[in-house]
Amino acid sequence: MTAKAIHLPDTMFAPETGELLTRGVRPFDVTYKGETITVDLPGYYPAGDGDGVVVGKDMAVVDEAMRALKEKLDGIPSxxxxxxxxxxxxxxxxxxxxxxxxxxxxxxxxxxxxxxxxxxxxxxxxxxxxxxxxxxxxx
CATH class of the missing domain: 1.10.260.40 (lambda repressor-like DNA-binding domains)
Incomplete structure (x- = not known):
């Protein structure tokens, strides 16, 4: 069985506001026990500032950063x-x-x-x- 690549659309409308959001990445800080790693979080974002929407496996980069911090600070292997x-x-x-x-x-x-x-x-x-x-x- 081969994993299929999932193609996400380039745009979507914000569920709450109806604003047009475009697929992209934004910096996102992951903090654990006072230490921070900044990751590029994929998602759908408005043209200006404002909240985006992350879907599917977008949060995987946050999980990976948290595991790296836990490995560094607590010794729990990633x-x-x-x-x-x-x-x-x-x-x-x-x-x-x-x-x-x-x-x-x-x-x-x-x-x-x-x-x-x-x-x-x-x-x-x-x-x-x-x-x-x-x-x-x-x-």
């Missing part, structure tokens, strides 16, 4: 970091789930950002990232 470490260890998602004793679908959920790993899973990921040879001992 989905990209989890995928990188699992790949580095040459484990499938199911193999990683079995090795970490978290269930066969856990790494799929971690890597899609649906669930954050527990503290012990996070710690083990960090150790195995630094010492990948330890995977043999765990198997």
């Amino acid at each position: 989905p990209a970091t989890i995928r990188r470490v699992r790949t580095k260890l040459k484990l499938s998602q199911r193999e990683a789930g079995a090795l970490f004793k978290v269930g066969e679908n856990a790494f799929d959920k971690y890597e899609r950002g649906l669930v954050e790993p527990s503290g012990p899973t996070t710690q083990l990921l960090r150790v195995l990232d630094r010492h990948p040879d330890l995977v043999r001992e765990l198997k």
Whole structure:
């Protein structure tokens, strides 16, 4: 099955005001524990200042920025970091789930950002990232 590209229209009317909005990006600040990352948020925006409308997966950039902040400030690995470490260890998602004793679908959920790993899973990921040879001992 191949993912289909979704083409969004270039314009839409604001649901509340009826104003014409055009597809584009605007800077948006994501703040967590006093630290801020500015992202380019896709959406539909008015010609001047004013609120826009974000639809579908537009908020994915905000989620990614929040996960980056949580990784930096709280040590909770982002989905990209989890995928990188699992790949580095040459484990499938199911193999990683079995090795970490978290269930066969856990790494799929971690890597899609649906669930954050527990503290012990996070710690083990960090150790195995630094010492990948330890995977043999765990198997």
